[in-house]
Amino acid sequence: MSNTKENIKRGSCPVYKKCGGCQLQNLTYTEQLSFKQKKVEKLLSKFCKADKIIGMNTPYHYRNKVQAAFRTDKNGKIISGVYQSGTHHIVGIDECMTEDVTADKIIVAVRKMLKSFKLTTYDEDKQRGFLRHILVKRGFATNEVMLVLVTGTPVFPSKNNFVKAITKQFPEIKTVVQNINPYRTNLVLGDVQKVLYGKGYIEDILCGCKFRISPKSFYQINPVQTEVLYNKAIEFANLKGKETVLDTYCGIGTIGIVAAKHGAGEVIGVELNKDAVKDAVQNARANNLKNIRFYQGDAGEFMEAVAEESEKPDVVFMDPPRAGSDEKFLSSLIKMSPKTVVYISCNPETLARDLAYLDKNSTYKIQKIQPVDMFPHTAHIETVVLLSHKKADSYIHIDVEFGEGEGKIPVDSIAKRAEAYKPKEKVTYKMIKEYIEAKYGFKVHTAYIAEVKRNLGLPMYDAPNAVEELKQPRKHPTPEKVEAIKDALRYFAVI
Numbered sequence: 001m002s003n004t005k006e007n008i009k010r011g012s013c014p015v016y017k018k019c020g021g022c023q024l025q026n027l028t029y030t031e032q033l034s035f036k037q038k039k040v041e042k043l044l045s046k047f048c049k050a051d052k053i054i055g056m057n058t059p060y061h062y063r064n065k066v067q068a069a070f071r072t073d074k075n076g077k078i079i080s081g082v083y084q085s086g087t088h089h090i091v092g093i094d095e096c097m098t099e100d101v102t103a104d105k106i107i108v109a110v111r112k113m114l115k116s117f118k119l120t121t122y123d124e125d126k127q128r129g130f131l132r133h134i135l136v137k138r139g140f141a142t143n144e145v146m147l148v149l150v151t152g153t154p155v156f157p158s159k160n161n162f163v164k165a166i167t168k169q170f171p172e173i174k175t176v177v178q179n180i181n182p183y184r185t186n187l188v189l190g191d192v193q194k195v196l197y198g199k200g201y202i203e204d205i206l207c208g209c210k211f212r213i214s215p216k217s218f219y220q221i222n223p224v225q226t227e228v229l230y231n232k233a234i235e236f237a238n239l240k241g242k243e244t245v246l247d248t249y250c251g252i253g254t255i256g257i258v259a260a261k262h263g264a265g266e267v268i269g270v271e272l273n274k275d276a277v278k279d280a281v282q283n284a285r286a287n288n289l290k291n292i293r294f295y296q297g298d299a300g301e302f303m304e305a306v307a308e309e310s311e312k313p314d315v316v317f318m319d320p321p322r323a324g325s326d327e328k329f330l331s332s333l334i335k336m337s338p339k340t341v342v343y344i345s346c347n348p349e350t351l352a353r354d355l356a357y358l359d360k361n362s363t364y365k366i367q368k369i370q371p372v373d374m375f376p377h378t379a380h381i382e383t384v385v386l387l388s389h390k391k392a393d394s395y396i397h398i399d400v401e402f403g404e405g406e407g408k409i410p411v412d413s414i415a416k417r418a419e420a421y422k423p424k425e426k427v428t429y430k431m432i433k434e435y436i437e438a439k440y441g442f443k444v445h446t447a448y449i450a451e452v453k454r455n456l457g458l459p460m461y462d463a464p465n466a467v468e469e470l471k472q473p474r475k476h477p478t479p480e481k482v483e484a485i486k487d488a489l490r491y492f493a494v495i
């Protein structure tokens, strides 16, 4: 254990108790890690022994996304900081040991600028005023900063001068966005936003891949530990090349893109948030990946539809939000039965619930559990779990003599019976593609197969917001490809 980890003085933050964000600050970092290890063991050791939690060498200022709420006190002083947990009372904070230092400085600078620009803070009770929150995101690898000003009203007096002043002071700010949130809500961001400066997004690099980050899309908040986490997830997936991989709850496509770089044959991502899906599409392009597609929608519904299609991916990554997954997702996962499932979780309680479901209802066995400390000083715990199918516990040995005569089984009748009992093969997109490539020497895209199946009126899942519809006009298969696909469907007795 390094000295740095030991050097944290218990409760050394002056607002530790009021803020409530760092629930474990009364413990040294070593004690925090041991607390988290024990919690994971308590919840998950019934499935498999957990490996030792991977902590940070320097567990400070790791947060690349920082939010601050604003208000004016009764003396007219402007305060910025965080909501005291469970209340709407703001605890004033200028710097925080978990937050990025530049982000904290930008928030203080904006607060100081407000009066000279005659800008007010938003009053939630009266629903009047201007600035509600600030959101700052920084790409640690690129040093690109995004500043989002969340305002109660769309009118932003002297906005050009304001933007000029803040970007002069912090040249690393590459984009400034105004997000308008006039609602009585606990959500920080509203629906409408305007780009005031730059492109409206920043870029960062993780595991050697480039990622675009928008104001609303999810991006892991501790990039140092995210690399550790993703490397573990990829190690668990044990990709040998050519596998079909599903990246579910994919955010901006990070895990799928890293998997594609590690040789996955085809990657399909699904995510609910529209902005994140748009980012994911751009991210695949920016990393020159052609074998990756994204769908926007509910992961459970997507899985159900894919399972109905008898598709069988080799690996499924699942990284749901804190609430965990749902029965629709898990039962479809069992139905499609991929060889490997890698479950990444930010909540060991819902993880335990979902693993119990899989343990009870499937042949999956939890093979590895690896906690990673993504959120030092807080009680949050990230865990990555490897599941694969159980091996048979025991075998029955039977001696059978084949041939003619008493007590022997005629070979012909066995072959006939075996044929009758042979389960009908599930026809997957992969099989159709392989058949066409072997016979015709060209490849066909999954979307083309889907289109031909749809035109033939075959039951199938057609994602309503497929990525193709988001950015580019959908291309159609040539007549030659249509015929090849129909031939394959006939060959596999689908039509």
Ligand SMILES: C[S@@+](CC[C@H](N)C(=O)[O-])C[C@H]1O[C@@H](n2cnc3c(N)ncnc32)[C@H](O)[C@@H]1O
Residues within 6 Å of the ligand: 218, 219, 220, 248, 249, 250, 251, 252, 253, 254, 255, 270, 271, 272, 273, 276, 297, 298, 299, 300, 319, 320, 321, 322, 346
């Ligand atoms: C913990 S994040 C993981 C994102 C990504 N895998 C990563 O590492 O950055 C969970 C993601 O699930 C998305 N999400 C939440 N509910 C969903 C649902 N029902 N179906 C699909 N995605 C969902 C969120 O928008 C978020 O991007």
